[in-house]
Amino acid sequence: MDTIVERTLLKKGAEASLFLDDWHGKKVVIKVRVPKRYRPPALDEQIRTYRTVHEPQLMHEAKAAGVPTPLIYMVSVSESSIIMEYVEGQQVKGLLNSVTEQKRIDLCNEIGASIGRLHCRGLIHGDLTTSNMILSPNGKVFFVDFGLGEKNIELEAKGVDLHLLKRALQSTHYEFWDHCFRSVLNGYAKIVGLERAAKVYEKIVEIERRGRYVEERKQ
Amino acid sequence: MKNIKEHNSGGVCLGIESSADDFGIGISTFKGEILANQSDSYIPSKGGIHPREAARHHSEVADKVLIQALTKAQIKPQDLTAIAFSQGPGLGPCLRTGATIARALASYLEVPLIGVNHSIAHIEIGKLKTGAKDPVTLYASGGNTMVTAYESRRYRVFGETLDIALGNCLDVFAREAGLRSRKGLPLGAAVEQFALKGKKLISLPYVVKGMDLSLSGLLTAATSALHDGCRLEDVCYSLQENAFSMVTEVTERALAHTEKKEVLLTGGVAANKRLQSMLTLISEEHDARFAVVPLEFATDNGAMIAWAGVLAFRYGLVTPLEESFVKLRWRVDKVDVPWIQ
Numbered sequence: 330m331d332t333i334v335e336r337t338l339l340k341k342g343a344e345a346s347l348f349l350d351d352w353h354g355k356k357v358v359i360k361v362r363v364p365k366r367y368r369p370p371a372l373d374e375q376i377r378t379y380r381t382v383h384e385p386q387l388m389h390e391a392k393a394a395g396v397p398t399p400l401i402y403m404v405s406v407s408e409s410s411i412i413m414e415y416v417e418g419q420q421v422k423g424l425l426n427s428v429t430e431q432k433r434i435d436l437c438n439e440i441g442a443s444i445g446r447l448h449c450r451g452l453i454h455g456d457l458t459t460s461n462m463i464l465s466p467n468g469k470v471f472f473v474d475f476g477l478g479e480k481n482i483e484l485e486a487k488g489v490d491l492h493l494l495k496r497a498l499q500s501t502h503y504e505f506w507d508h509c510f511r512s513v514l515n516g517y518a519k520i521v522g523l524e525r526a527a528k529v530y531e532k533i534v535e536i537e538r539r540g541r542y543v544e545e546r547k548q
Numbered sequence: 549m550k551n552i553k554e555h556n557s558g559g560v561c562l563g564i565e566s567s568a569d570d571f572g573i574g575i576s577t578f579k580g581e582i583l584a585n586q587s588d589s590y591i592p593s594k595g596g597i598h599p600r601e602a603a604r605h606h607s608e609v610a611d612k613v614l615i616q617a618l619t620k621a622q623i624k625p626q627d628l629t630a631i632a633f634s635q636g637p638g639l640g641p642c643l644r645t646g647a648t649i650a651r652a653l654a655s656y657l658e659v660p661l662i663g664v665n666h667s668i669a670h671i672e673i674g675k676l677k678t679g680a681k682d683p684v685t686l687y688a689s690g691g692n693t694m695v696t697a698y699e700s701r702r703y704r705v706f707g708e709t710l711d712i713a714l715g716n717c718l719d720v721f722a723r724e725a726g727l728r729s730r731k732g733l734p735l736g737a738a739v740e741q742f743a744l745k746g747k748k749l750i751s752l753p754y755v756v757k758g759m760d761l762s763l764s765g766l767l768t769a770a771t772s773a774l775h776d777g778c779r780l781e782d783v784c785y786s787l788q789e790n791a792f793s794m795v796t797e798v799t800e801r802a803l804a805h806t807e808k809k810e811v812l813l814t815g816g817v818a819a820n821k822r823l824q825s826m827l828t829l830i831s832e833e834h835d836a837r838f839a840v841v842p843l844e845f846a847t848d849n850g851a852m853i854a855w856a857g858v859l860a861f862r863y864g865l866v867t868p869l870e871e872s873f874v875k876l877r878w879r880v881d882k883v884d885v886p887w888i889q
Contacts, residue, residue: 341804341834342801342804343797343800343801343803343804343805343830344797344800344801365793365797365829366829366833367792367793367796367825367826367827367829367830368789368793368796368826369749369789369793371749372749372754372789372790372793376754455757455758456757456758456759457758458758458759460805477756477757477758489710489757493757493758493759493760496705496758496759496760497758497759499704499705499881500699500704500705500706500881503699503700503702503704536710539710539711
């Protein structure tokens with residue numbers, strides 16, 4: 330009855346609020362996509378419903394691909410909410426700046442390998458940032474927040490996915506983003522193979538050239 | 549009338565803006581008092597900006613605008629302490645025209661030359677005019693759409709368009725729809741007027757990729773909807789709602805990520821009331837203050853270049869003549885901003 334009172338707000342994100350709760354004796358996270366007043370209601374509902382339905386499906390498929398994701402317990406489309414397992418561990422965002430260089434390289438390699446596993450199965454995460462990765466105590470990197478993900482086997486989608494991670498590293502881990510990204514690509518190549526990794530890398534360069542202000546872009 | 553001696557004691561900087569269709573000259577004291585902000589815009593007879601024609605326009609009006617600015621500020625050229633100019637990013641021929649004038653003035657007056665990053669100038673004038681200290685900034689104009697915030701020495705880009713700029717999207721659509729621009733306003737501003745009478749939300753692409761967004765597909769779809777016979781008002785409304793929701797979502801993400809307490813809207817599209825209202829809502833949601841740059845300083849202008857020049861000059865950042873070449877694709881996150889903190 331008073332479950333709402335028991336919920337503790339973990340994080341108020343831009344897109345959703347995350348609550349910590351107890352669900353039949355299990356420690357869970359409830360992800361609620363709250364209505365956004367700035368969008369017209371019809372557009373808002375369409376976006377929230379789409380993401381609420383797709384996120385658990387993608388998380389499930391990611392698991393099948395060998396990428397750790399939280400277990401899904403319940404999905405409510407009418408409330409745009411997902412009840413999922415609470416993953417113990419630390420956000421990679423905070424970790425990356427504090428660990429040793431070797432540990433950082435290993436971590437980024439593992440992240441790259443996981444992205445490779447997703448891409449091999451045609452899964453695009455859509456929002457690869459270090460805030461969306463959790464290192465569990467047993468050393469596994471969990472991927473969360475598949476709300477902007479999609480199923481897509483195109484080279485373009487894979488390129489954008491990695492480009493976004495590069496951009497996230499540049500803005501949040503600016504001191505050593507290039508080392509990190511190189512390790513990510515190494516880990517990625519180990520899974521998808523050098524040839525395919527090279528193609529994706531070429532695509533990333535092409536995507537960046539499309540941007541407005543990019544030094545590498547030709548006139 | 550202002551006391552000239554007072555300005556001299558602190559210094560006066562003249563700024564030249566010529567990155568696109570506007571040629572502007574502004575004058576700022578070292579204390580941030582804007583003494584003049586004059587401009588003259590190139591208006592294409594048809595189509596978009598032709599860089600060479602725009603550059604020709606700039607060179608033709610430069611002396612007139614310069615005299616207007618000095619007259620307005622009531623100072624003589626000899627009173628200037630430094631000359632700042634928009635060094636990039638922007639259109640090559642246009643930037644070069646401004647840079648040439650800046651070099652000539654600085655050499656003749658024997659004062660330092662300061663190359664200013666155009667995007668940083670937009671952010672800094674917004675902060676100066678609204679009192680914002682450390683905002684998440686949405687800079688949306690005809691050539692730029694980016695979400696930036698200060699983080700360790702530089703403005704970092706948290707989100708940006710993967711293809712065309714927001715203002716460009718609205719401008720091109722307005723041109724496709726045969727809309728006319730009202731005096732002194734970008735063509736895209738006409739879309740806002742029609743959008744007010746829109747009733748039906750047409751389904752159009754909504755493309756947010758992580759913190760970045762893509763607008764080119766939306767532009768194509770909106771143009772097709774129009775050609776398929778949808779009401780112009782409805783298409784304008786739907787285009788705005790989709791495009792602005794996308795940039796607002798990205799801005800909110802940066803706000804949640806950085807946990808800053810101010811949101812600043814700057815650039816030419818800042819004048820749009822609907823975009824302002826959306827950003828107001830997300831600011832309230834995150835207990836942040838929303839600030840929007842006044843219209844005069846929202847579009848490209850010389851005052852912002854002058855003020856950014858002051859900030860750089862006070863930290864000893866001057867541009868030697870041999871390094872004063874224009875930088876067409878000069879990213880905001882490539883520039884150190886030592887005047888912050």
